[in-house]
Amino acid sequence: MIRKWKLVSLLLMVFPQFLLAQPEFSDCFINKTLRIDYLLNGTDQTAEVIVKQLKKEPYYGGSHVNLVEPNPMGTYRYQLMDEASQEVIFSRGFSPIFQEWQTTGEAKRRKGSFYQVAIFPFPKKICRFIIEQRNWEGEFETVFSTEIDPKNYFILEEKVPEYAIEELSVQGSPQTKVDVVILPEGYTADEMDKFVADAKRMIKVLFEAEPFDGHQQDFNWYAVKVPSMESGTDVPGEHSYKNTAFNSHFYTFDTPRYLTTQDMLSIHDAASVVPYDHIYLLVNTARYGGGGFYNFLSITSVDDSLAEKVFIHEFGHGFAGLADEYYSSGVAYSDYYNLEVEPWEANITTLVDFKSKWADMIDEATPQPTPRTAKYNDVLGLFEGGGYSEKGIYSPVMDCRMKSNGPNDFCPVCQKSIEQVIQWHCK
Incomplete structure (x- = not known):
C-alpha cells in the first residue's frame, strides 16, 4: 500500500492560492446561471466559435467566493470580463471532446x-465573454470574444423541464458543496428504479476510495429521471442503434470501448432542474466503457464487471482534471502532448518544470527516474510512461486508479489534486 500522506501538509501546499483576491459575488452576479451554448468548430490547427443561444437558468451551483481560477487547468478556458473595469470576474478551465478530436x-x-455549453453565475453588468485555447507551447490564446448584456431580451428565460428529481445525498448549500447531477442514459420509464439504484451504488464505491472517503459531507448528489425510448446505447461498430435521451455511443474516434456523446444541448437542458458543478451520465449497458472530460462531462456504463472502477476513473478526469497514466493501450491520438512543455495535469510530467509537480514528495532514497520493478511497487517516484506515451512523459507510481483497473485508490499525487478541487468548490 502506498503510504498515506498527511492531509494537513497537502493542504498547506495546495491552498495558498485561496489568499488571492477574488471579486465580490454580490457586486458582480445574481444567484442564477447564465448559460451560453455554442459550436466549437475547426481542424487540427484551427478553432472557431459560433454562438447558438443564451439562457438564464434558475439555479447556480458554484462557489460564491472562488470565482477566478489563479492556476487554470484544462486545454480551454472561458472567462467573463467586466466591460467597464476590464477586470476578470469569472474563469473556468475545461477540456472538451473537440480538443481530443483535434489530435x-x-x-x-x-x-x-x-x-459546447458554458455556465457561470448571471452577471449584473455588461461583460465580455472570452474563450481561449492552449497552443502547442501551452499558452492560452483567444479564439473568441463577444459582449454580453444581461438585459438583452434575446437571453432565453424558459421554464425548466418537469423531470422527477431524487436527492441522493444533499449535505448543504450548493455554494459550499460540490454539486453533482447524475443523468440516466438508455433507461426507459420503467427502469428508473434501476437508475437510482445504479447511481447509489456508484456513489457508494466512490466514497470508499481515497481521498473521497473523507469528503462525503462535501458533496450534494442529485438524480434527474429522464426516460429514454429504448434501453442501452449505440454501438456503431456492430450496427446497433438505440433511441435514447442523450444520444450516447461507443466507438468514439473509432475506439470500441470509448463511450461518449455530443448531445450537450439535451444534457444541459436536463441538468438545469438542479444546481450543479459537474454532470455524470450513467449508461444502461453491460458493455465496458466510459469517458471523462474536465469541467465538461463524465460518462460510464453501469453493468460491466468493472463499471464501478471506471466510474471512479472517469470522475478523476471530469472532476479533478487528472491525466491518464497508461501508455500502452491503443488510442486514436497523435502528438497529444508537447514534450517540450510541462503538462497542465497534476499527475504527469515531461520534466520541463517538475518542481511544480511532485518532486518534493519523493523520498531522497528513491532513484529518479524510478525503475518499473517490483521493488518500487508501493513507492512514490518518477516512472517513465504516462499520458499515452512510453517515453518522455512520467507518472508518480507504478499503478494508480488513473492507470489501470487494479488499484482501488488514487495515488498521493492524484489525491493532492482532488483535495484541491474539492476545497475550491466548497470555500
Whole structure:
C-alpha cells in the first residue's frame, strides 16, 4: 500500500492560492446561471466559435467566493470580463471532446463541429465573454470574444423541464458543496428504479476510495429521471442503434470501448432542474466503457464487471482534471502532448518544470527516474510512461486508479489534486 500522506501538509501546499483576491459575488452576479451554448468548430490547427443561444437558468451551483481560477487547468478556458473595469470576474478551465478530436487523423483531413455549453453565475453588468485555447507551447490564446448584456431580451428565460428529481445525498448549500447531477442514459420509464439504484451504488464505491472517503459531507448528489425510448446505447461498430435521451455511443474516434456523446444541448437542458458543478451520465449497458472530460462531462456504463472502477476513473478526469497514466493501450491520438512543455495535469510530467509537480514528495532514497520493478511497487517516484506515451512523459507510481483497473485508490499525487478541487468548490 502506498503510504498515506498527511492531509494537513497537502493542504498547506495546495491552498495558498485561496489568499488571492477574488471579486465580490454580490457586486458582480445574481444567484442564477447564465448559460451560453455554442459550436466549437475547426481542424487540427484551427478553432472557431459560433454562438447558438443564451439562457438564464434558475439555479447556480458554484462557489460564491472562488470565482477566478489563479492556476487554470484544462486545454480551454472561458472567462467573463467586466466591460467597464476590464477586470476578470469569472474563469473556468475545461477540456472538451473537440480538443481530443483535434489530435486525431480525421482532424487533419476535415473540419469538425462540437456542441459546447458554458455556465457561470448571471452577471449584473455588461461583460465580455472570452474563450481561449492552449497552443502547442501551452499558452492560452483567444479564439473568441463577444459582449454580453444581461438585459438583452434575446437571453432565453424558459421554464425548466418537469423531470422527477431524487436527492441522493444533499449535505448543504450548493455554494459550499460540490454539486453533482447524475443523468440516466438508455433507461426507459420503467427502469428508473434501476437508475437510482445504479447511481447509489456508484456513489457508494466512490466514497470508499481515497481521498473521497473523507469528503462525503462535501458533496450534494442529485438524480434527474429522464426516460429514454429504448434501453442501452449505440454501438456503431456492430450496427446497433438505440433511441435514447442523450444520444450516447461507443466507438468514439473509432475506439470500441470509448463511450461518449455530443448531445450537450439535451444534457444541459436536463441538468438545469438542479444546481450543479459537474454532470455524470450513467449508461444502461453491460458493455465496458466510459469517458471523462474536465469541467465538461463524465460518462460510464453501469453493468460491466468493472463499471464501478471506471466510474471512479472517469470522475478523476471530469472532476479533478487528472491525466491518464497508461501508455500502452491503443488510442486514436497523435502528438497529444508537447514534450517540450510541462503538462497542465497534476499527475504527469515531461520534466520541463517538475518542481511544480511532485518532486518534493519523493523520498531522497528513491532513484529518479524510478525503475518499473517490483521493488518500487508501493513507492512514490518518477516512472517513465504516462499520458499515452512510453517515453518522455512520467507518472508518480507504478499503478494508480488513473492507470489501470487494479488499484482501488488514487495515488498521493492524484489525491493532492482532488483535495484541491474539492476545497475550491466548497470555500
